[in-house]
Amino acid sequence: MPAPIRLRELIRTIRTARTQAEEREMIQKECAAIRSSFREEDNTYRCRNVAKLLYMHMLGYPAHFGQLECLKLIASQKFTDKRIGYLGAMLLLDERQDVHLLMTNCIKNDLNHSTQYVQGLALCTLGCMGSSEMCRDLAGEVEKLLKTSNSYLRKKAALCAVHVIRKVPELMEMFLPATKNLLSEKNHGVLHTSVVLLTEMCERSPDMLSHFRKLVPQLVRILKNLIMSGYSPEHDVSGISDPFLQVRILRLLRILGKGDDDSSEAMNDILAQVATNTETSKNVGNAILYETVLTIMDIKSESGLRVLAINILGRFLLNNDKNIRYVALTSLLKTVQTDHNAVQRHRSTIVDCLKDLDVSIKRRAMELSFALVNGNNIRGMMKELLYFLDSCDPEFKADCASGIFLAAEKYAPSKRWHIDTIMRVLTTAGSYVRDDSVPNLIQLITNSVEMHAYTVQRLYKALLDDISQQPLVQVASWCIGEYGDLLVSGQCEEEEPIQVTEDEVLDVLEGLLVSNLSTPVTRGYSLTAIMKLSTRFSSVNRIKKVVSIYGSSIDVELQQRAVEYNALFKKYDHMRPALLERMPIMEKTATNGPAEIQTNGETDSTILDTKHPPNITQPASQANDLLDLLGGNDVVPVIQTTVPTKPASAGGELLDLLGDLSLTGGPTPTPAPSVPISQPPFLLDGLTSQPLFNDIAAGIPPMTAYNKNGLKIEFTFERSNPNPNIAVITIHATNSTEADMTEFVFQAAVPKTFQLQLLSPSSNVVPALNQGSVTQVIRVLNPQKQQLRMRIKLTYTHKGSPVQDLAEVNNFPPQSWQ
């Protein structure tokens, strides 16, 4: 059998192939030859064959049949075989294949080989791809080699130990004794790898970290020698002595000095020295400076040093080399929280980086710019940021828009400026604006009462130009629906009022309904806006016509809205004015999502009444019933309990479950208009504005009403001051399991002789591990002073599955109902 062709020849041949098919053919032919050679157990040429296989593997062809051959090569006595064998193992094998464990014995033998280069091969392979089992088996050998005086092996053993620790952290302890005198080595290779090993141990274990803190003086000394020593040809890189070692030492110092005053003080001088003496003309010097800056910022350095560090970063920003600028921006982003003022000084340079051509630099500059915006520089910064928004790539627009909104909200110098900024964003980057900005903006506009006319006018004009950007269209429709009367009346103080007729406005809104560019959500907005205008405009007939057309729309959402609006026209016309009145000012509650959904009544339920909390003049008839029950203090009751059009299903469902107990309450957080202040200011006045008679002092003990599956509900009691028949119970729900309970809804029912009211809960997520609680207030009217009983129903989602439970609460303390 002719000798297999040499590696170089194969490479040359394959490179002559002109097409992929030709190459594949050659490769297949050679693979077949190699395979038969393997089958014949040819020791002489195994090495050559595996080398060829590795080449073909790099080209992308399968080479798994060579795996066992690699193992045979490793087991061979010849150095050439071992060299290729270990290379093959590292390229073709990995922990996933069971085969790799067969290497363990070979590696063990080779770790004890007489030739250091063989030992080196074994250490290298173990350190690159050793699996956890291999590491466990061979850790002892590695530890032995870590103590050898042969620096060639010692440095490799150190990095091998690092790998072992990464794979099997429990073995870290066994390497501790060997680290005792690692730093007294003169050999830079050993020093470097030792520092890496120490770093790894300190990063993984706080105990090790405190143990190694005593090395700080030694590390400082080594670093000092590196800087002060003269030219050393062996380690010199552009005039700097062993930058790799310097950087690693700086990093270890950072870890050791973090949070520790003494260590930080011990390294102050050397850090200052490195920072001032390092040559910055080449990349290598800047690499060291960079690491120094990172260390200074992380440890407890004195303020002078910190300022020095930030100034270095400032200089980096002006460097021609874009890599340096990139690195500076990254670090400044990290430090802007802690050293805000120092970073502010470099603001103009940072803003200039917004115009850089490089995408990564632009992104960082944008993030940093947002971090630097404050009340003083808002106008200038916003100009730059809006310009950036205009010209940047689409990938930035969403983030930039959100950032601008946030910044504007925090620091807007005036309402007019705020609205103008929002308009600018909506018109330039309208399609990239995030969905949640629409409700936020609507809330903002609602609250700027004096700007309503100006806002609606500007939005109207924007709509005339362009109806393709959905967020803009949605906000505009909503505003026109609310403030259309201001628009046609031509009263605008801020700018020249435009003359527009009702028909023109309706044309625009109807145009949105039919346009192909409008999404279903947008259509919903415009239909409701048209409806609202029925109480503000005089052309009611036109509106009626539009609404009735959409009663047969294919879009179910639109259809439902149209049908209900139609009903408003026909049967409930007396309610229409009140329902479609101007929205009250919406307060943003600090808690969570439901607040935001409340501020935008549009996107939610189709239940009309829950969207529009009526103002003070509720139709009198509905108010009367509860007035009697709750006593003269409360003028208007909670909406949910009185509205006739409440969908029967929800009530019915509960009625079924709770049997003969009469039902009140049970609101879901989302459609609740009972935001504390926008709520007709009655119920809560009873609770908050008047000093409560704190019955806890008077001795009504709290009780646990429910405690199951990690969910615990406690009741605390207070008596409502004006009316002693009303007991005010606050429920506190806590969750001791490891997963949050979301969509948590608490419902309660009481016997017929009682009246019950549930106010909105603080949130609908009960955080895990008792990290917080959901509270909700229940007011129970008990005129007959009967014993209080309650049936409660809990629904929530836990670990993805819905949970529902019913319970009876009978253990009310007597003081709560007597």
Add this chain to the structure above:
Amino acid sequence: MRGQDSNDLAKGRRVHVTGLLTSAFTTISHKAHAYGIECNINLKMQFMLLFSRQGKLRLQKWYVPLSDTQKKKISREVIQMVLARKPKMCSFLEWRDLKIVYKRYASLYFCCAVEDQENELITLEIIHRYVELLDKYFGSVCELDIIFNFEKAYYILDEFILGGEAQETSKKNVLKAIEQADMLQEEAETPRSVLEEIGLT
């Protein structure tokens, strides 16, 4: 990706415990079990790739355990991304939760994937040092040298970097070690050729 890796690995482990090892099988801590590119162990360098301007791979060194298909996919993605960069852009790319540090030397791109917290500037120096070593060894190295002597390129890399960290910071020492290993290789080979000459194989 991570879940799949864990499963594969777990499967693999169950198979070989019955046959090959005498040592006890113990569970791996969670941190060590996080394989793949989304590794949260402090692996500074995860892989190094050398490729031509046409996207042909000339060297691939992986310091994380991944299957062949995963390696191929990742290489393809990274190569595409780097080749798409314009000359005026900086040498750093963010990709997933890693940073890709790359530099072009003549017709070859040298590309390292390091963890996000790494000092990118010193990684550039590491790349440069490797190129210098190749240059010294081959004498004005060009792409063809690396194509025809890829195994040597690997040997040199393995004398410079171990497990993703630099093991030797002196150029001289790395080259000396390679030289000596090469000599060892030659010594092992020469006796055979002498015998062959005589006719005794």
